[in-house]
Amino acid sequence: MKTRRSLCNPFFLLLASIFGIVNEQLATAQPGSATNTADRPQISNSQRLIAQTEERSATTTGGKQRTAAAELKRARDQMIKHSSIRARIVEQVTLAEKSYRAEGRYLQLALKPGDWQMRMELAMKVGESEGSLLEVCNGTVLWTLTQIDAGTSGKKKDPKNREMTLTRRNVQQILDEARKSGDFSEQTESDLLTSMGLGGLPALLTSLEQDMKLGAIKEETLRDRPVLVISGTWSEAVAARMRRPGPGGSVGLLPPTVPDQVRLYLDKETGFPYRLLYLKKVVNRDVLKPMLVLDFRDVVLNEPIPASEFDYTPPQDVQPQEVTNLYIEQFAPRASDTKK
Numbered sequence: 001m002k003t004r005r006s007l008c009n010p011f012f013l014l015l016a017s018i019f020g021i022v023n024e025q026l027a028t029a030q031p032g033s034a035t036n037t038a039d040r041p042q043i044s045n046s047q048r049l050i051a052q053t054e055e056r057s058a059t060t061t062g063g064k065q066r067t068a069a070a071e072l073k074r075a076r077d078q079m080i081k082h083s084s085i086r087a088r089i090v091e092q093v094t095l096a097e098k099s100y101r102a103e104g105r106y107l108q109l110a111l112k113p114g115d116w117q118m119r120m121e122l123a124m125k126v127g128e129s130e131g132s133l134l135e136v137c138n139g140t141v142l143w144t145l146t147q148i149d150a151g152t153s154g155k156k157k158d159p160k161n162r163e164m165t166l167t168r169r170n171v172q173q174i175l176d177e178a179r180k181s182g183d184f185s186e187q188t189e190s191d192l193l194t195s196m197g198l199g200g201l202p203a204l205l206t207s208l209e210q211d212m213k214l215g216a217i218k219e220e221t222l223r224d225r226p227v228l229v230i231s232g233t234w235s236e237a238v239a240a241r242m243r244r245p246g247p248g249g250s251v252g253l254l255p256p257t258v259p260d261q262v263r264l265y266l267d268k269e270t271g272f273p274y275r276l277l278y279l280k281k282v283v284n285r286d287v288l289k290p291m292l293v294l295d296f297r298d299v300v301l302n303e304p305i306p307a308s309e310f311d312y313t314p315p316q317d318v319q320p321q322e323v324t325n326l327y328i329e330q331f332a333p334r335a336s337d338t339k340k
Contacts, residue, residue, distance in 0.1 A: 068214035075271030080111040087296040117310040118200035142169040181331035226268040
């Protein structure tokens with residue numbers, strides 16, 4: 001069984017959008033302007049890491065060791081079996097010693113053959129500027145819309161200041177071509193959706209498993225719920241693609257907007273990912289500090305969600321980028337394969 005790498009890594013989609021919004025605001029800020037620290041949400045001391053700590057032994061069940069990879073797979077399998085998921089998203093981004101808050105929501109229906117429906121919204125406002133991210137799939141087409149509005153102090157919003165990027169993926173067409181290729185004969189539809197980054201939160205869990213070296217499992221408590229904490233660092237192959245070249249051809253560092261470590265907090269019973277914590281190493285110190293905290297709150301499972309939530313009509317003034325073929329091209333025979 002072959003696995004194709006995701007062209008739409010949910011981590012990079014989310015993080016790039018948020019940092020794009022923040023950087024736009026920093027770039028357009030007037031000289032000498034300052035943000036009122038009282039208005040900025042602060043990350044509590046309990047969320048800060050003073051130093052990297054030694055991992056405990058992996059959790060055991062019935063005398064058998066539970067690996068981080070096994071727990072991620074269990075969490076993903078449980079998520080796609082729920083008849084529905086509804087949650088509020090609360091996110092804090094720390095950049096250039098300042099904190100920003102974004103909020104949104106996540107909706108998902110159980111994955112059924114030929115019918116994958118999900119919706120994720122995230123919005124941020126910094127001063128006069130605004131930004132947002134939307135992903136919505138009605139079972140056939142997955143739309144992704146990012147918007148950044150730099151705004152103008154003291155003036156009415158001008159549509160000309162808004163940057164919008166809209167992409168379109170025909171999920172069913174991609175799945176059909178994957179099956180025709182023969183590479184995925186042993187994979188289920190859910191495996192295909194998540195491995196190619198087409199499946200909301202389940203795909204996010206898959207991307208972590210694919211792209212990271214996972215550490216031991218720790219047991220902690222988050223908002224009075226027992227959770228399993230899984231830490232990961234980028235695999236060498238992924239890190240090599242992201243590092244900046246070092247002096248004299250030496251190994252460089254990861255860019256400032258790319259975390260060095262990710263921590264995932266899974267509900268011990270349901271496997272739901274209540275928190276994703278992205279951490280950055282402090283330069284010249286053996287210390288990690290949060291750069292992005294993604295919390296899922298007010299989680300409701302297996303309650304009805306109106307079908308209209310997954311409908312989407314793209315804006316008339318935005319030309320969508322059709323990226324379906326970028327996925328389909330992965331299934332074309334490679335030259336090395338045809339020579340055999």
